Amino acid sequence: MTEPMYFEDFAVGQVTEAGPVTVSESDIIEFGKQFDPQPMHVDPAVAAAVTGGLIASGWHTASLTMRLLVTGRHYQPAPGTVGLGFESLKWLKPVRPGDTLRLRVELLAVRASTSKPGWGIITNKMTTLNQHGEPVQEMKSSAIVPMRNK
Amino acid sequence: MTEPMYFEDFAVGQVTEAGPVTVSESDIIEFGKQFDPQPMHVDPAVAAAVTGGLIASGWHTASLTMRLLVTGRHYQPAPGTVGLGFESLKWLKPVRPGDTLRLRVELLAVRASTSKPGWGIITNKMTTLNQHGEPVQEMKSSAIVPMRNK
Numbered sequence: 425m426t427e428p429m430y431f432e433d434f435a436v437g438q439v440t441e442a443g444p445v446t447v448s449e450s451d452i453i454e455f456g457k458q459f460d461p462q463p464m465h466v467d468p469a470v471a472a473a474v475t476g477g478l479i480a481s482g483w484h485t486a487s488l489t490m491r492l493l494v495t496g497r498h499y500q501p502a503p504g505t506v507g508l509g510f511e512s513l514k515w516l517k518p519v520r521p522g523d524t525l526r527l528r529v530e531l532l533a534v535r536a537s538t539s540k541p542g543w544g545i546i547t548n549k550m551t552t553l554n555q556h557g558e559p560v561q562e563m564k565s566s567a568i569v570p571m572r573n574k
Numbered sequence: 575m576t577e578p579m580y581f582e583d584f585a586v587g588q589v590t591e592a593g594p595v596t597v598s599e600s601d602i603i604e605f606g607k608q609f610d611p612q613p614m615h616v617d618p619a620v621a622a623a624v625t626g627g628l629i630a631s632g633w634h635t636a637s638l639t640m641r642l643l644v645t646g647r648h649y650q651p652a653p654g655t656v657g658l659g660f661e662s663l664k665w666l667k668p669v670r671p672g673d674t675l676r677l678r679v680e681l682l683a684v685r686a687s688t689s690k691p692g693w694g695i696i697t698n699k700m701t702t703l704n705q706h707g708e709p710v711q712e713m714k715s716s717a718i719v720p721m722r723n724k
Binding site for chain 1: 605608609634637640641664
């Protein structure tokens with residue numbers, strides 16, 4: 425773990441990667457039963473006919489993406505850093521049993537907060553990729569980050 | 575289960591509710607360990623100091639919202655109905671052990687598809703509320719829905 429990252433440490437275009445994590449058939453079914461019990465997530469026979477086999481709930485992919493972000497991040501956020509929300513959550517390709525996912529985070533924007541002096545807003549594009557390098561999920565996220573020199 | 579709902583059956587302003595579901599401390603910790611292992615989701619002692627006690631991962635709330643949507647919906651989507659994605663996912667208040675959530679879905683927009691004749695797009699606002707009626711999560715979702723009379 426490196427030193428905590430403050431607003432001054434971020435720059436547009438920075439790219440970090442995290443992962444991988446592999447998804448099993450039982451992971452997909454277990455998540456589906458608990459949170460998204462539609463046939464394509466929990467019933468291999470129906471899924472075979474409808475979607476060419478089981479596919480993971482999009483919320484499973486989103487949750488795994490969070491896992492990659494939290495466990496794989498290369499930096500320690502400065503104290504006070506808080507996520508502000510997510511925009512444009514899109515599922516681009518199905519995630520299937522045995523797929524291996526990784527996360528690419530690209531820093532899109534860095535600006536000082538207009539309402540909170542001493543703080544800034546960073547915006548990231550988060551792309552979740554499968555083992556073929558194909559994007560399976562995309563979203564934008566923003567966070568408020570303290571400045572080192574307030 | 576009623577008859578499948580086609581494009582013609584939707585109208586702006588329609589509101590449906592689903593739920594409730596109650597979240598336990600062990601649910602929060604289990605989800606956190608699997609997908610979002612930050613102290614405020616998995617470590618009651620640290621969480622007590624930092625966030626006044628354990629709070630659920632936002633992705634846990636989102637996944638529970640999907641559960642409410644799928645298991646509680648009052649209608650059967652017509653065959654072919656597919657979600658297109660989510661916008662503006664915001665977590666407005668912490669979800670804590672013992673909280674009971676329900677979902678309110680409000681139909682914001684209904685329009686014929688310009689690119690796919692015989693199909694339409696519906697847009698919903700989905701608000702997840704706690705037992706005090708306070709919104710804990712908000713997002714917009716859209717889906718493509720077949721017309722009954724193509």
